[in-house]
Amino acid sequence: MKSFAWSVLAAFALLASALAAKVPVSSLRNAKTPGNVVPNRFIIELSAPLGNTKRDGASRETHEVLYSQMRKRSVSFQVDREFNSPGLFVGASVTLKDANDRNEIASMPGVQAIHPVHLVAPPKPVVSHVVTGVNDAAVPADTESTHIITGVDKLHAQGITGKGIKVGIIDTGIDFTHPDLGGGIGPGFKIIGGFDFVGDAFNGSNTPVPDPSPLDQCNGHGTHVAGIIGANPGNAFNISGVAFDASLTSYRIFGCTGGTPTDIIVEALLRGVSDGQDILTMSLGGPDGWTEDSASVLSSRISDMGKIVTIAAGNDGADGMFFTSGPGNALDAISVASLDNTVIPLQNATVVGVQHDPVTYFDALPLPITQTLPIFATSTDTTVADDACDALPDSTPDLSKFIVIVRRGTCTFVQKLTNIAAKGGTVSLIYDNGSGFDDIDVGNFTSALIQADDGVFLVQQFAAGKNVSLSFPQSGASTQFPDPTGGLISTFTSYGPTNDMFFKPAVAAPGGNILSTFPVPLGSFAVLSGTSMATPFIAGVSALLFGLKGNSPAVGRGARDLFETTAQLVASSKTDGDPLQTVAQQGAGLVNAFQALTTNIIISPGELLTNDTANFVSLHNFKITNNGKTSESFKISHVPAGTALSLQTGTSFFNDGPVPLSTNFASIKFSETSLTVHPGQTQQITAHITAPTGVDPSLLPVFSGFIQVESATETFHVTYLGVASALKDAQVVDDTDAFFGVNLPVLTDPAGDFLTNATNFTFVGEDVPSLLMRLAFGTAQLRADLVDPSEKIATTLNKRGAPEELSFPSAAAGSAAAIKTVGSLFELDFQPRNTDENDGTEFNLFEFDTPTFANGSTIPNGSYKLLLRALKVTGDPTNEADFESWLSPVIGVQVPSS
Numbered sequence: 001m002k003s004f005a006w007s008v009l010a011a012f013a014l015l016a017s018a019l020a021a022k023v024p025v026s027s028l029r030n031a032k033t034p035g036n037v038v039p040n041r042f043i044i045e046l047s048a049p050l051g052n053t054k055r056d057g058a059s060r061e062t063h064e065v066l067y068s069q070m071r072k073r074s075v076s077f078q079v080d081r082e083f084n085s086p087g088l089f090v091g092a093s094v095t096l097k098d099a100n101d102r103n104e105i106a107s108m109p110g111v112q113a114i115h116p117v118h119l120v121a122p123p124k125p126v127v128s129h130v131v132t133g134v135n136d137a138a139v140p141a142d143t144e145s146t147h148i149i150t151g152v153d154k155l156h157a158q159g160i161t162g163k164g165i166k167v168g169i170i171d172t173g174i175d176f177t178h179p180d181l182g183g184g185i186g187p188g189f190k191i192i193g194g195f196d197f198v199g200d201a202f203n204g205s206n207t208p209v210p211d212p213s214p215l216d217q218c219n220g221h222g223t224h225v226a227g228i229i230g231a232n233p234g235n236a237f238n239i240s241g242v243a244f245d246a247s248l249t250s251y252r253i254f255g256c257t258g259g260t261p262t263d264i265i266v267e268a269l270l271r272g273v274s275d276g277q278d279i280l281t282m283s284l285g286g287p288d289g290w291t292e293d294s295a296s297v298l299s300s301r302i303s304d305m306g307k308i309v310t311i312a313a314g315n316d317g318a319d320g321m322f323f324t325s326g327p328g329n330a331l332d333a334i335s336v337a338s339l340d341n342t343v344i345p346l347q348n349a350t351v352v353g354v355q356h357d358p359v360t361y362f363d364a365l366p367l368p369i370t371q372t373l374p375i376f377a378t379s380t381d382t383t384v385a386d387d388a389c390d391a392l393p394d395s396t397p398d399l400s401k402f403i404v405i406v407r408r409g410t411c412t413f414v415q416k417l418t419n420i421a422a423k424g425g426t427v428s429l430i431y432d433n434g435s436g437f438d439d440i441d442v443g444n445f446t447s448a449l450i451q452a453d454d455g456v457f458l459v460q461q462f463a464a465g466k467n468v469s470l471s472f473p474q475s476g477a478s479t480q481f482p483d484p485t486g487g488l489i490s491t492f493t494s495y496g497p498t499n500d501m502f503f504k505p506a507v508a509a510p511g512g513n514i515l516s517t518f519p520v521p522l523g524s525f526a527v528l529s530g531t532s533m534a535t536p537f538i539a540g541v542s543a544l545l546f547g548l549k550g551n552s553p554a555v556g557r558g559a560r561d562l563f564e565t566t567a568q569l570v571a572s573s574k575t576d577g578d579p580l581q582t583v584a585q586q587g588a589g590l591v592n593a594f595q596a597l598t599t600n601i602i603i604s605p606g607e608l609l610t611n612d613t614a615n616f617v618s619l620h621n622f623k624i625t626n627n628g629k630t631s632e633s634f635k636i637s638h639v640p641a642g643t644a645l646s647l648q649t650g651t652s653f654f655n656d657g658p659v660p661l662s663t664n665f666a667s668i669k670f671s672e673t674s675l676t677v678h679p680g681q682t683q684q685i686t687a688h689i690t691a692p693t694g695v696d697p698s699l700l701p702v703f704s705g706f707i708q709v710e711s712a713t714e715t716f717h718v719t720y721l722g723v724a725s726a727l728k729d730a731q732v733v734d735d736t737d738a739f740f741g742v743n744l745p746v747l748t749d750p751a752g753d754f755l756t757n758a759t760n761f762t763f764v765g766e767d768v769p770s771l772l773m774r775l776a777f778g779t780a781q782l783r784a785d786l787v788d789p790s791e792k793i794a795t796t797l798n799k800r801g802a803p804e805e806l807s808f809p810s811a812a813a814g815s816a817a818a819i820k821t822v823g824s825l826f827e828l829d830f831q832p833r834n835t836d837e838n839d840g841t842e843f844n845l846f847e848f849d850t851p852t853f854a855n856g857s858t859i860p861n862g863s864y865k866l867l868l869r870a871l872k873v874t875g876d877p878t879n880e881a882d883f884e885s886w887l888s889p890v891i892g893v894q895v896p897s898s
């Protein structure tokens with residue numbers, strides 16, 4: 001985008017080891033930006049009505065006052081959307097010609113906040129498997145198991161089904177033609193209404209084309225989400241939604257493919273409120289780490305109104321601690337973690353001809369084979385590494401009358417199946433080459449994975465000349481395969497806390513291996529995994545809560561505490577003696593819907609946050625209220641969870657998930673360890689929390705656990721969390737050579753040379769500089785300015801030689817503003833950290849493609865240095881000492897006169 005002073009690019013990383021000194025900038029480019037910022041687009045929030053508010057449509061005038069102020073100050077802009085929900089959110093999303101006008105706008109009277117628009121990636125389930133059409137009379141057990149482990153089955157048995165409660169689903173739309181979702185839309189249907197804000201063709205960057213119908217028959221995510229809340233019982237697959245009598249509304253904000261900008265999320269949330277939804281649920285988000293984004297702020301305010309807002313915690317567990325998703329980190333909303341279902345619904349094949357137990361294959365529904373067919377093994381060697389990776393030998397018989405048994409390994413499954421198909425084979429079972437058992441990609445072919453032992457047995461029988469056949473019962477052969485990780489938090493769940501130590505996720509629900517509805521043209525049912533699947537589960541439980549207790553703001557405001565204090569603690573592994581999972585990933589535990597809705601005991605708050613050691617809050621109170629008819633006695637005790645070691649020893653790099661846990665726990669003293677609370681009474685307990693000792697503060701050890709409150713019949717807990725270090729000590733900007741073989745940050749030219757000395761640029765064609773950098777931790781402020789090369793500035797990162805270290809006066813006394821700069825190149829706030837993945841999220845590349853400052857003014861020809869500054873977490877933006885800084889070699893701006 002040549003019209004902007006700079007553009008931000010992040011791209012495919014090249015691992016340090018593989019990297020020579022040159023990284024052509026073109027190879028670093030792709031469309032991503034840090035935090036997926038949409039260049040030059042902002043959401044402006046206005047405070048109290050501006051201007052003359054007497055007439056009707058006062059807020060409308062508020063907008064006009066803003067625009068005329070902007071025009072008066074020569075801000076060049078275009079209005080994209082207007083928001084007009086007084087008391088909740090009044091403002092507009094705009095495109096600015098010059099991104100730096102944001103500072104001008106921020107200083108205008110009546111402007112409460114201005115935040116960049118982010119692009120939120122499309123929902124991406126972790127495992128995706130479309131069930132292909134055959135009816136099975138037997139019950140696939142998964143959905144039932146998810147209801148049982150959370151007590152939803154017991155609520156259903158009492159007739160609690162969410163009747164009369166309105167749930168708004170902000171997602172990819174819904175296939176409302178699905179018979180198990182009521183087969184229609186409008187009054188009288190389960191799906192009572194909706195709106196499509198974008199249209200099928202929207203991909204996140206083209207123009208949305210709204211229409212009244214939220215029908216989705218191309219993506220499917222929202223239909224799966226809708227089924228988890230509301231699928232009618234008694235369907236062919238014997239699944240039901242958590243709140244199957246609730247009324248659903250579909251707000252479609254994603255097209256068939258691609259992401260969506262946060263201003264559309266804001267618009268959908270406001271629409272949900274004005275439509276009178278009791279609950280709004282969003283199975284979406286992207287890495288953020290901060291709580292300030294517009295969609296997060298608005299979600300939190302809607303929660304404060306007494307509606308329940310449930311938001312996915314994110315599927316970035318592999319990236320380790322402090323990697324929360326926005327808007328899931330909305331302060332007062334409910335961020336939802338995923339728990340792996342205890343069982344996976346799979347199918348059995350029957351072995352005929354020899355005595356053997358049924359063979360379980362990895363498919364939720366039977367393969368559509370009605371004949372009993374003999375087996376054929378493509379190799380009789382049960383250790384062959386590359387079975388059927390090459391064309392099968394001429395001696396191979398016509399395989400069309402066989403079930404082909406083939407070993408996993410070396411080439412893709414589709415490659416093997418293609419070679420088998422070349423010999424007429426149409427049905428194959430692939431046996432694992434180790435201990436794996438999973439859903440595999442078999443393309444169009446009729447095939448599934450079986451376990452290694454079963455495959456070896458079958459091949460040995462074949463090799464021994466036994467007449468072995470297999471049959472695939474079309475009903476009654478579904479089996480509840482115990483999920484080895486069942487009952488644990490799904491490893492993909494994003495870890496909290498937020499960068500400023502807020503507690504995310506709040507609570508967990510089943511989200512791994514979930515069977516639910518899918519658009520009819522895409523197969524009607526699918527098994528998906530993700531926090532996307534856990535989130536609607538909590539929305540469903542919320543509907544049951546409102547249905548039972550009434551949909552009052554008081555019930556809504558108390559919901560998160562209630563779910564948190566009644567949740568079930570989750571272990572970190574199945575190994576005895578391992579600690580409980582850090583609450584930074586499990587939240588307060590697995591939701592216990594039955595206890596939450598039926599208990600007479602109310603405990604609040606649900607979360608005690610000690611913050612970091614520099615801002616430590618040791619003393620916390622919580623209250624126990626007895627709304628029952630009999631006195632209750634309680635015992636108070638401490639149940640710690642594992643202390644999560646965020647960083648790799650000796651580095652500023654985060655550990656990947658699963659994050660290692662230490663058993664150095666916090667300690668807690670209580671004002672009482674036993675007490676009796678009489679009917680109608682409330683009692684307060686004080687807890688004095690001390691951070692763990694024996695942990696290395698440089699690893700950012702996040703400690704957490706539970707204060708257990710136990711009566712004779714029920715167990716509750718209050719969850720605590722803190723970090724045993726001062727976050728201000730944590731490095732924000734990566735200054736190592738670990739990723740690029742050169743110390744970062746670094747300037748590059750388009751040829752990929754790292755610039756280590758003075759370089760002139762003409763800004764003609766590709767003769768422009770770029771800044772390559774990584775954020776090791778999030779930062780609330782990242783800015784680049786040009787400074788006079790003779791300016792003496794004390795920097796903190798990769799200082800090269802003495803001169804600039806000597807005598808900057810401000811380190812002790814000064815503020816950021818005290819540094820004399822020539823002009824700003826960019827300023828970004830609330831940036832997430834980079835990852836160590838090879839997918840474009842592991843670094844930031846800022847290409848300065850025109851010789852202009854961020855405010856659009858021309859950079860005069862001359863010599864400059866680039867000063868990069870990043871505010872440390874918990875740092876004070878007015879104190880220069882709270883920034884990390886780096887100064888570039890001299891950049892000569894030598895634009896030829898024309």
Ligand SMILES: *[C@@H]1O[C@H](CO)[C@@H](O)[C@H](O)[C@H]1NC(C)=O
Pocket residue numbers: 137138139144238
């Ligand atoms: C559906 O599941 C319920 C609860 O497990 C069971 O009682 C019922 O028999 C199942 N229905 C069918 C058709 O299998």
Ligand SMILES: *[C@@H]1O[C@H](CO)[C@@H](O)[C@H](O)[C@H]1NC(C)=O
Pocket residue numbers: 203204205206258
């Ligand atoms: C979005 O669609 C438009 C056409 O409508 C196309 O030009 C653009 O490249 C697409 N963007 C992405 C990210 O797919």
Ligand SMILES: *[C@@H]1O[C@H](CO)[C@@H](O)[C@H](O)[C@H]1NC(C)=O
Pocket residue numbers: 348357358359360476477478479
């Ligand atoms: C399926 O097969 C497994 C393994 O042989 C067996 O344990 C299970 O009982 C079978 N279930 C059904 C429903 O056939």
Ligand SMILES: *[C@@H]1O[C@H](CO)[C@@H](O)[C@H](O)[C@H]1NC(C)=O
Pocket residue numbers: 408409410411433434
């Ligand atoms: C199984 O095959 C896969 C794919 O070729 C390979 O990555 C893996 O190492 C193999 N496992 C064993 C135990 O041989």
Ligand SMILES: *[C@@H]1O[C@H](CO)[C@@H](O)[C@H](O)[C@H]1NC(C)=O
Pocket residue numbers: 443444
């Ligand atoms: C699936 O099969 C159809 C024809 O049966 C073929 O056109 C298509 O390319 C196949 N797709 C894949 C992914 O193999």
Ligand SMILES: *[C@@H]1O[C@H](CO)[C@@H](O)[C@H](O)[C@H]1NC(C)=O
Pocket residue numbers: 352353372374467468469
């Ligand atoms: C193999 O078993 C099948 C099914 O049990 C039977 O139909 C077939 O005749 C048998 N073939 C031989 C060669 O025994």
Ligand SMILES: *[C@@H]1O[C@H](CO)[C@@H](O)[C@H](O)[C@H]1NC(C)=O
Pocket residue numbers: 500501502503609611612615874
């Ligand atoms: C922790 O302290 C910092 C610095 O005062 C503050 O910004 C942040 O909001 C605090 N976090 C919590 C959870 O209180």
Ligand SMILES: *[C@@H]1O[C@H](CO)[C@@H](O)[C@H](O)[C@H]1NC(C)=O
Pocket residue numbers: 754755756757758
């Ligand atoms: C400037 O940098 C280039 C490439 O890094 C190098 O070849 C050259 O010797 C350097 N010049 C000086 C004066 O250091």
Ligand SMILES: *[C@@H]1O[C@H](CO)[C@@H](O)[C@H](O)[C@H]1NC(C)=O
Pocket residue numbers: 758759760892894
């Ligand atoms: C940059 O251009 C200026 C002006 O032409 C010249 O004095 C200076 O030597 C050049 N610097 C480099 C490193 O080429």
